Amino acid sequence: MINDPLARLGTLCENWVAESKPWTNVYGLARTLLATGTAATLVFNRSTTLFRPLPGISEVPVCYGISRIGLFCLVPHHLEMARWIAVAILLVVASGCYPRFTGPLHWWVSFSLASSSVLIDGGDQVSAILTLLLLPVTQTDWRKWHWQNSDYKTMEFPQWKRLLALSALLAVRVQVAGIYFHAAVGKLRVQEWTDGTALYYWFIDPDFGAPRPLLWVLRPVLIHGTTLALMTWGSMLLEFSLFMALVMPKSAWGFFLRLGIAFHVMIALIHGLVSFGFAMTAALILYLRPTEEPFILPNFLRSRKPAAPHPLASTASPSSAL
Numbered sequence: 594m595i596n597d598p599l600a601r602l603g604t605l606c607e608n609w610v611a612e613s614k615p616w617t618n619v620y621g622l623a624r625t626l627l628a629t630g631t632a633a634t635l636v637f638n639r640s641t642t643l644f645r646p647l648p649g650i651s652e653v654p655v656c657y658g659i660s661r662i663g664l665f666c667l668v669p670h671h672l673e674m675a676r677w678i679a680v681a682i683l684l685v686v687a688s689g690c691y692p693r694f695t696g697p698l699h700w701w702v703s704f705s706l707a708s709s710s711v712l713i714d715g716g717d718q719v720s721a722i723l724t725l726l727l728l729p730v731t732q733t734d735w736r737k738w739h740w741q742n743s744d745y746k747t748m749e750f751p752q753w754k755r756l757l758a759l760s761a762l763l764a765v766r767v768q769v770a771g772i773y774f775h776a777a778v779g780k781l782r783v784q785e786w787t788d789g790t791a792l793y794y795w796f797i798d799p800d801f802g803a804p805r806p807l808l809w810v811l812r813p814v815l816i817h818g819t820t821l822a823l824m825t826w827g828s829m830l831l832e833f834s835l836f837m838a839l840v841m842p843k844s845a846w847g848f849f850l851r852l853g854i855a856f857h858v859m860i861a862l863i864h865g866l867v868s869f870g871f872a873m874t875a876a877l878i879l880y881l882r883p884t885e886e887p888f889i890l891p892n893f894l895r896s897r898k899p900a901a902p903h904p905l906a907s908t909a910s911p912s913s914a915l
Contacts, residue, residue, distance in 0.1 A: 606756060614742075615730055615758035617887040621739030623875040624699065624727070625687045627720045630871025631703055632683040634717065640672035643710045654709035663705030679705065689738035696731025700724040716869030719772065719876055726768060729761035742887045762884060769880040770839035777832035786829060789822030796863065803863045831856055835877075843883055850881035 635643075644653040644665065656666035668675045679702045686699045700721070707713055707721035733754040780786035785794060793815050796803045803811060814820045831852065838849045854874050861870035882888075 607752070610752050610755045610759060612885070613755075613759055613883075614885045615755060615762055616734045616736060616739075617742045617884050618740050618890060619882050619884045619887055620727065620730060620762065620879060621689055621692070622888060623723075623878045624692070624731075624739060625689065626871045626875035626878070627703070627723060628683040628687040628699060630716055630868040630875070631706060631720050632680050632687065633871070634706070634868045635676050635680050635683070638712065640676050643676070643706075643712050644672055645711060647711050650711055653711060655711065656709060660705075660708035662701075663709045664702060665705050665709040689740045691737060692731040692734040692739045696724075696728055696734075699731075700728060714866060714869050716866065716872035719869075719872040722768060723765060723872075723876060723879065726761055726765045730758045733758045740890060762879065765876075765879045766839060769876045770836050772876070773832045774836040777829050777836060780829050780832075786825060789818075789825045792825045792828065793821055801864050804865075807863065828856075835880075838881060846881040846883070850877055853877045853881070 646653055654663075654665040654669055654672065656663070656669065660666060664679055665672060665675050682695075682698050682702050686695045703717070703721040703724045707717045710717070780791070783791065785791040795801065796808060796811060796815055802808065814824070835849055835853050838846060841849070854877055857870045857873045857877075861867050
């Protein structure tokens with residue numbers, strides 16, 4: 594009675610592992626976008642901006658608890674030097690070189706910024722979380738760079754590594770779905786979102802609103818009650834739909850991936866949240882692009898040779914490797 598459910602579970606895991614490829618340019622592109630977004634924040638903001646005292650925060654960088662292991666807390670008196678070291682690390686990550694070695698460094702830099710800086714947004718937090726969840730994927734990735742697509746047979750690679758990597762990618766999908774669920778449901782407690790007027794206030798906000806030329810174009814839509822309500826409620830519906838994509842068939846993923854990316858491009862154009870757009874685009878790719886369907890990349894990014902089998906490749910049968 595006990596062995597039958599375990600045997601069925603083992604069979605399901607074996608089939609799942611056999612049908613999927615975790616190490617392709619799908620997760621590679623997401624890593625590049627995450628690193629690029631964080632690098633842009635560090636390049637275009639001096640350390641005096643990222644680490645400045647605020648009401649209630651007199652000591653910067655913020656170094657409490659686990660944040661003490663962050664790059665900026667290790668050299669608190671040389672923040673400009675640390676900023677450019679972080680940029681250099683992120684550029685190497687974005688290039689795709691040796692994911693196994695750059696994966697932990699990517700998380701470390703993302704975590705350092707998210708935990709120590711006083712000038713962060715949701716994108717920095719998303720990057721710190723996703724780079725942590727991707728560690729099992731990078732640590733089982735033997736490729737020289739993450740743009741090349743793995744070319745191996747099921748028999749040639751330890752099944753437990755594939756299972757570990759795929760489980761991490763599944764955890765990423767659940768995390769991203771949770772982000773959109775929280776974004777949609779959280780708005781229901783705000784009157785301006787439920788009555789359909791929230792976007793008007795966000796678009797005209799002097800700090801985070803639309804640029805003046807774009808606002809001039811959007812104003813006729815914003816002052817019309819029906820179109821304003823449709824845009825406001827449509828945003829909430831899209832976020833909830835992106836959450837529901839977690840249980841949708843793969844055939845629907847591509848549509849919601851394009852819709853979600855367009856949504857975040859519009860947010861970047863209207864509100865100027867460019868690094869947030871990079872992070873959420875990466876999150877959507879990890880969420881809604883099957884890893885076994887790699888992107889068609891320019892020739893200079895394609896691997897000239899198939900990825901060689903891992904030196905510790907298993908010669909055992911799939912069932913015995915689990």
